[in-house]
Amino acid sequence: MRLFRCPRCRAVAFIETVVCDACGLQMGLHPPTLSMRPAPEQGGDVEGTWWFPCSNRSWRCNWLAAADSGSGQCVSCRLTRTRPDNADTLALEKLATASADKRRLLVQLADLGLPLTPWHEKKGGLGFDLLSSRSSGNRVVIGHASGIVTIDLAESLDAHREALRxxxxxxxxxxxxxxxxxxxxxxxxxxxxxxxxxxxxRTLLGDERTSYSDAVARHYRTGAPRDWNEGYISEYATMHPWEDFAECFAHYLHLTSTLQTAASGSLTVRIEGVPHLPDGDVTPRSSYADATMDEILADWIPLATFLNRVNRAMGKGDLYPFGIVAPVARKLDFVHRVVTASRVETPFG
Structure with a gap:
């Protein structure tokens, strides 16, 4: 992600930072500029508009809400269509954790210039149902339908998520x-x-009009083809063209976010004597909007190789345990071209 700083002392801040660790300033993220600003309880002026802390700040939301928005909630919280009941404090704790990941997602989408039309402004607009299968006792199916993304908050529990993995x-x-x-x-x-x-x-990924229910049943009955890694980024991507695109889109966000984070720290990776990689320095860019997918991958593969080595030095698995073969690179290129062609000036309206 881009580098955030305290607006008062310029100390480095994380995207989730509520209070500056260095000077104690209450801060919040200003969505239109994707920058940290002071967040006094009474609010403050930002470029001619009054902004105040989101009403969900007690649940660790650090975004600012515009006074003229008609809501005490920030744009991220208003994108949540359904959430656990206020009496379910355990689920709300998991909601706070998941919402931080949602805000990280939204910052990246806005940074890429992708349109973010809310569900409450237009039918089919983007929204989120954040539910917990652990609290409700009902099965929560992670998925998307007509603009609404459903997430199971139980996935915030490490043991639950790792068992599924x-x-x-x-x-x-x-x-x-x-x-x-x-x-x-x-x-x-x-x-x-x-x-x-x-x-x-459809030419690259297949015809999405084929039966999804049949594809799901087949996938869980027989699994992925034995040679799946010759044309797909993951086994799950082989299930149906919809899943292939979604997996490639997710990996496109993985790549660009990690590259941008490396660029924000002025990281340069020296490649020397690594099989299949040319010797030389690789310096990630802060933006790849004007780059080709070949250029993105030329930076990504050396960086991922280095970061995998770092993870192994800590006794952990690879940070990026995936291979990008030529057919996958073509699919990622398609995603990249769709994203760059769909850029808007003001993602948050």
Whole structure:
């Protein structure tokens, strides 16, 4: 992600920071500029508009809400259509954790210039149902339908999520990953299926009109093809063209976010004597809007190789345990071209 700083002392701040660790300033994220600003309880002027802390600040939301928005909630919290009842304090704790990942997702989408039309402003707009299968006793199916992304807050529990990851044979499973994958379904629906991009999408990823229910049943009955890694980014991507696009979209967000984070720290990776990689320095860019997918991957593969080595030095698994073969690179290129062609000036309106 981009580098955030305290607006008073310029100390480095995380995207989730509520109070500056260095000077104690109460701060909040200003959505239109994606920058940290002072967040006094009474609010303050930002470029001619009064902004105040989101009414969900007690649940660790650090975004600012515009006084003229008609709501005490920030734009991120207003995108949540359904949430646990106020009496369910355990679920609300998990809501606070998941909402931080949602805000991280929204910052990246806005940074990429993707349109963020809310569900409450337009039918089919983006919204989130954040529910907990642990609290409700009902099964919560993570997914997307007509603009609404449903997330199971139980996935915020490490033991629950890790058990599912192992049982499903997945190398990577995080709450942020769920958000990135499911919003990929939303953008395929909005930016591809309802536009002229759909013909190329069907050529590259297959016809999304084939039965999804049949594809799901087949996948869980027989699993992925044995040679799945010759054309797909993950086993799950083999299930149906919808899942292939969503997986590629999520990985596109993984790549660009990590590259931007490396760029914000002025990281340069020296590659020397690594098989299949040319010797030389790789310096990630803060933006790849004007780059080709080949250029993105030329920076990503050395960086991922280095970060995998870092993780192994700490006794952990690879940070990025995936391979990007030529067919996957072509799909990522398609996602990149759709994203860059769909940029808007003011994602948050």
């Amino acid at each position: 192992i049982s499903l044979g997945e190398p990577y499973r995080t709450m942020l990953g769920h958000f990135r994958h499911e919003v990929g379904h939303y953008y395929q629906w909005v930016l591809v299926e309802q536009t002229d991009w759909i013909a190329e999408c």
